[in-house]
Amino acid sequence: MTELSALYQAVVLDHNRAPRNRHEVQPHDGEADGNNPLCGDWVHVEFRLDPAGCIEDIGFNGEGCAISTASASIMTEVLKGRTLDEARRIGERFQHLVTDREAPLPAADDPDLEKLLALAGVRDYPMRVKCATLAWHTLQAAIEAPASADSE
Template identity: 35%
Template structure:
């Protein structure tokens, strides 16, 4: 398979004109994730309704065409769905949604947003898992313990 085959028209459409990309101030749930092997980064913001539906979904990030286009496809797909439907949406479903067959390394790019979504639905904004109030220990401005040599 050539690189050309990977970037089918709908993939490029989502990359060049992504669905709901950017900051979303009204999020009730959010999560970030990255692929340490290639540096792709995805942030997902969700607005969940009281009855467990995804009213709005947004993403932001940086990385390859595959990671960014697949995030756009996923956000468009899940909006309006129930939490149950979102949690039943599998990695295989995500790869099928993307379309072109991918090598195992490129599948990681495609599945990054799916992995972030799986955590985002369980991560209310402002919860202890989020580094919003300095809980990550880096708020004092020095290196973290892991950064000291």
């Protein structure tokens, strides 16, 4: 195992053991549920916007494999303070990162994807891509869906 892949594996294991932002967000401006019935992963994502339209708080809950949990944890860290448009753009770049095996990896100091590079290895394992992207697809659904009345 290369030194870089060992570092990435350590990041995934760390986020799986101690997920960041695994909490409810109350009140919240958006929420959605996602699941991957093939492996049993499920996630619930909530976010709240500040008056400027940036993600003030974002949290998740759910059950899943190490990759699914780490991806949700890293996603919440990366997106705090970002606008919804930035969150969409980063999500699209992440999707490309983990699905296009021919695409070059972004620079390690890429402010959008630097923390997400730990998950780039899943592109070599197509069955794991859904695990890595579950939280991101769920966030996209939360952005597109109106907040429920009981979230306020």
